[in-house]
Amino acid sequence: xxxxxxxxxxxxxxxxxxxxxxxxxxxxxxxxxxPEKKVETTEGNPTQAxxxxxxxxxxxxxxxxxxxxxxxxxxxxQAPWIPMPNGERIRxxxxxxxxVSLWTGNWKAHAFIREGYSYGFCRVKTRWIWFIGPDGKKWxxxxxxxxxxxxxKRLKNQK
Numbered sequence: 001x002x003x004x005x006x007x008x009x010x011x012x013x014x015x016x017x018x019x020x021x022x023x024x025x026x027x028x029x030x031x032x033x034x035p036e037k038k039v040e041t042t043e044g045n046p047t048q049a050x051x052x053x054x055x056x057x058x059x060x061x062x063x064x065x066x067x068x069x070x071x072x073x074x075x076x077x078q079a080p081w082i083p084m085p086n087g088e089r090i091r092x093x094x095x096x097x098x099x100v101s102l103w104t105g106n107w108k109a110h111a112f113i114r115e116g117y118s119y120g121f122c123r124v125k126t127r128w129i130w131f132i133g134p135d136g137k138k139w140x141x142x143x144x145x146x147x148x149x150x151x152x153k154r155l156k157n158q159k
Contacts, residue, residue, distance in 0.1 A: 004040060004041065005021055005039055005040065005041050005046070006041060007041065007046075007050060010050075010053040010054060010056075010057050011054055011057055011058075012024070012039060012041065012046060012050065012054050020058075021034045021039050021054065022034045022035040022036070022058070023035070023055055023058060023103055023104065024039050024046070024051045024054055024055060025051075026046075026048055026051050031045050032045055032046050032051055055104050055106075056104070056106060058104075059102050059103075059104045059106040059107065060106075062102060063102070063106075063107055063134045066133065066134050066135070067133070067134045067135035070153060070154035071151060071152065071153045071154070072134075072151070072152060073103075073149055073150070073151055073152075074100040074101065074102070074131075074141060074149070074150060074151075074152045075100065075101050075102070075103060075148050075149050075150075076098075076099075076100050076111065076113070076127065076129055076141075076143050076148055076149075076150060077097070077098070077099050077100075077101065077148070078091070078097070078098050078113055078127070079091055079095035079097035079098055080097075091115075096110065098110065098111045098112070098113050099111050099131075100129060100131050100141075100152065107134060109131045109132050109133065109134075110131065110132070111129050111130065111131040112129070112130045112131070113127050113128070113129050114127070114128045114129075115127050116128075118144060124144045124145050125144070125145060125146070126142060126143070126144050127142070127143040127144075127150075128140075128141075128142055129141045129142070129143060129150065129152070131152070133152065133154055135154070137154055137155070137158050138154070138155045138158060139152045139153060139154050139155065140152065140153060140155055141153065
């Protein structure tokens with residue numbers, strides 16, 4: 001049986017456990033899904049407006065927590081490769097298309113990205129990322145492999 005959520009001030013909350021649903025994605029015609037399972041309310045499937053309000057409240061709370069704690073999960077978007085006439089491909093490290101964001105895209109920040117391979121046994125493709133975080137200070141993160149998400153942390157030595 002699916003957990004029935006109810007709308008409590010914009011958040012979809014399970015009344016039995018008082019747990020709020022995670023970020024929700026609406027697949028038109030198939031229903032709304034959170035990280036663990038399908039999300040249904042007592043009235044049926046949540047509307048797109050309810051999902052947008054729920055995700056916005058979660059994103060705001062996540063940003064506030066990141067600013068307080070000094071770390072959080074971000075998603076990186078990098079400019080595409082540009083083919084050159086001689087057959088080489090280049091990519092700008094500080095292009096305006098390079099940014100980090102939350103999962104919902106409510107918050108974005110320009111990023112400087114350096115690419116390479118990690119040292120050691122596995123030699124995985126690695127991106128070192130510097131950006132201005134949600135608190136207006138300098139942050140840094142390392143993204144390894146084929147994933148877009150990474151943990152960013154506030155740099156300690158700032159005035």
